[in-house]
Amino acid sequence: MLTITRALFDQIVDHARADHPDEACGVVAGPEGSGRPERFIPMLNAARSPTFYEFDSADLLKLYRELDDNDEEPVIIYHSHTATEAYPSRTDVTYANEPGAHYVLVSTADHDDAGPFQFRSYRIVDGVITEEDVKVVEEYQ
Template sequence: MSTSWRIRIMLTIHAKLVEAMLAQAHKDHPFEICGVIAGPEKSNLPLRLIPMRNAAQSETFFKFDPQEQLQVWREMEARGEEPIVIYHSHTHTPAYPSRTDVQYASQPQSHYVIVPTDPAYGEEIRSFRILDGMVTEERIRMINSYKAEWELSMEAMVA
């Protein structure tokens, strides 16, 4: 089994990024929040959190503002980044992709993270891969340093 394959079946994410997503979700509650965590292309390492505006301003749905999304994607491209994580919150339902979430999932390489804000459904974030309408939950490993992960990723890219 190759190292790169092992890395891709779970989301490894810095605890500070999780804290930032949770803070954004609680700040904007009851509206769903959304955003992206960018990282170097082909690295699978989320590094730079980019909170985005929920153009739908809804408690049950999120939609990136098209102009903002275009700007963010262009900036990522210029920086040699890609969307490693696409996140949003669920305010009244479990942290599992809705039919709409699956329908609009357009980044097969990304981890889709859902942040729950309703205590009735738990407070643990969950991560999914969504490809061709198929939803696969993946493990999340929170860490306090990327040093070892970065070295593993660089080894996998060279191999």
């Protein structure tokens, strides 16, 4: 199960809505080994595409150095789908190379500023997709 604060949940959804019609992407980092998402890190979709996301390689290198310096790891890797449901595509599965991470997808297919959206979380390990429950809390205990 993914447990996430309301503030982080809202930041991910807001980023997905703001970047629509292009896919949004980013990371939520947490202390190494904790499994607790704490630091929201929106990234630029270098592909600037409504059907594909790609982290800029220089930004990604900078991110991993920063995570290493702060004893953090990517707890959530998120992106949006702008025209389809919030379910990992074959491309998403191919690029899922963090077996400990939660892969969050937000669908903005029915997009408007206050309209409905899907927020779903998955574990993707060795090409196997497993959906997990999402629990939104005001703060961590």
